[in-house]
Amino acid sequence: MSAGSAVTALEEMLGQWRADGPFAPEELARLDAAEVIPTAACRALDDAGLPAYYVPVRFGGRLVAFPEVVAMLRAVARQDLTVAIAHGKTFLGAVSVWVSGSPETAEWLARQIIDGAIVCWGLTEQGHGSDLLAGEVSAERTTDGWRLDGTKWLINNATRAQLACVLARTSAEGGPRGFSLFLVDKRELAPRHVEPLDKIPTHGIRGADISGLSFHDAPLPATALIGEPGKAGETVLKALQLTRTACAALSLGAGDHAIRLATRFARRRRLYGRPVAEMPLARDTIGRAAARLLLAEAVTAVATRAIHVLPREMSVFSAVCKAFVPTIVQEAIEQVAELLGARGYLTGVFEHGEFAKLERDHRLVAIFDGSTLVNRQLLISQFTRLGRGYGAVDPSAADRLSTLVTGPLPEIAYDKLTLISASGCGLTLAVPGLLHRVRELDSGGRLTHVLADFEAACARTHAAIEAYRPASGMPGAHAFALAELYELCVAGAACLLILASRPDDGRTWTLLRGCLELVVERLVPGRHGDDEVFATLAEHALTVDERLTLFARDQEDSPW
Structure with missing residues (x-):
């Protein structure tokens, strides 16, 4: 079974369980109000075989591709964050054994998890x-x-x-x-x-x-x-590189759910004689929220594949993913909350209070497995390496990094995870080369201005990082602000890499253009993103009822 078909099969089951089963919104709302764990929903996931995807294939499980596991947890989180967090915790509990345990311990634990044990x-x-x-x-x-x-x-x-x-x-x-x-x-x-x-x-x-x-x-x-x-510290830090990346599934699922509820509301609700979805401000809100979710997906897609392809750089990718994705998705949730108004916070008026629940549930994701500040501090500690060597145009960069977005993945080499990336981040250092490739593919010149602005902003950020000199004690506010800018550079680079991996197909390039407009809007003070691009993203979001995504399931090895 391919990665995409495995995720599709789970989504179909979740749809059935949502219609009349343990994932029914009214039942999940009742359990939440009573502060009771939704055990029936967790049991359904056990029966569907999800625990086997927490176990590496070498130990008899189905964890072949980490993006597939993240896509599955995203599908569960799209229905209910409590269930996704409760069920996915077993992977977090087990990953230290996959990183450092003996083969005998790993095989024993694998059998326990596949048989339904919770860790x-x-x-x-x-x-x-x-x-x-x-x-x-x-x-x-x-x-x-x-x-x-x-x-x-x-x-x-x-x-x-x-x-x-x-x-x-x-x-x-x-x-x-x-x-x-x-x-x-x-x-x-x-x-x-x-x-x-x-x-x-x-x-x-x-x-x-x-x-x-x-x-x-x-x-x-x-x-x-x-x-x-005495080696627990090293094991935990390496394990966190996987678990922090996996947390992106929770944010993406919550973002999917929020935008789904908001677009349904906007299509159905009428004000002043017309649907809310036709109002310019509502469309701008939806478009900008959609751009945030898609940008988070781009970062997650690259980071989850980096576990297989660039394990020695996961100290960077995981920190960026954990700091950036929950933050940008929370912004998207807050944006569409303004669109829903009071109905977003009333529990018995609109969709069983699902929006209010996901909004407060998602706020906790930012503190799981190291808070946003903890992960930005990890980036700051690597600034010297991250800024070094930026600027050379390497036209082969897109080809060299293509496995970060497409193609078969090697087995995860847990023994190659490192606490610090000695080479920095190959993705951001390749930005000049990626820009070169995207410009060659952009025959219509639609991306000319946004690429130029991103190029200048990325160069400024790397220069500032290279010039940074740590002082004694905790880093200051300037360093954390610089780490936030660096996250945007990684996000923009992920978009460039996806663009460089395919010809201009209209749809994907338009969505990624919106993502880049958002990145540059945040990197360049005073710059305002192209409103028409966000309007186009809104139109797309309003026609997709379940899952807004950059990828197609029929794309090679894509679980998204």
Whole structure:
């Protein structure tokens, strides 16, 4: 089964379940109001075989192409974010084993997941937040294994999960080499050794099992250790490169859902004798929101393939993806919220309150697996490499990077993930060459002005990054603003690469032109994007009821 057909099959099932089943909007709204996990929806996904896509094919699963997994989670998130987050958490809990676990542990875990086991990821503790090296949960060696003590807090699926990947201090002095990871089978522990904490009320994803685990002299076998002792920090940072990229699925699904609701409303609602969809301001709002969603998709499409093609650069791609995609999609959601007005926030008036739910649920995505600021700080730490070498025009750049947008993908080489990209980001360094190729393909000259403005802005940004000199302590506001500009350069480069990979087919080039207009509008102070382009995007969005996308499913190996 191809990537596209597997995603299509899941979407068809989700449509059936939405019409009369566990994904029915009224039922999901009821469970959300009661703060109850939608277990029937999660079970339906289990029965459909989705857990197998969290498992690499080498261990008997179906994870062949990471973009396919992200497209599937996007399809679920398009229906309900709570379900997507609850179900997809198993991949997050397992990925450390795929990165550093022994073959025996990985094969055992693979069988457990395929059979329906839920896995959670116990990294954080109350009082320490994202400062993982301050963690106090400890694991001490015993004659036949380890003894685990302490409390992990704010853990998704902590109570529901049968298995937990737990970060623990294995050296009293702590530090980068003072922590290890353990795969804990809760089913093998007596109740006196592991105690679930109460569910923590949350503003969004109200039904999710956000709780914690308290361990009391919990005995673990020697085989519970994941990788080498003291190497947890490296494993976690590499695993986060995959999980942060996967989080884009949640944002894209929420954006799909928001624009679907907004366009339905605009087509049906009449004011002053005509549909809202015909009003210029409404069309501009929809067009600009559509551009944001498509731009997020372009970044995600390239980043998910980079896991296979450029694993040594994932410290950059994952940070950009996690900082940029939730941010730009949240802007799109807020834009169409103004269009819906009060109906976007009333729970019993329009579409079972789906918009209000997705809007508050999506706000949490930005803090998952490292907040926006955390990821921008990761970019800032690599500024020296990211700015170096920009400016040379390489006409072969598009061909060299073509596997980032099309063609078969190699198996993910988890052992090639690195904490820092020694070569910077090949995509942004290739911008001059990509511009050269796109200009050759742009026979009508429609992109002339936006390409020129992007070229100048990208050069300025890289020059500023190369000139940046870090000071002691935390980076200042200027550095974070520069990181935000760099994200836009990556987003624009992703659009150029997609353009360079195909001839001008009218539709895709028009959509990508809108994305580039948005990028340049944000990179160049005072520049206003072409209103006609956004109007065209609005027209397209208003004729697509389910999924706004840059890609066609019949495109080679495309799951989008």
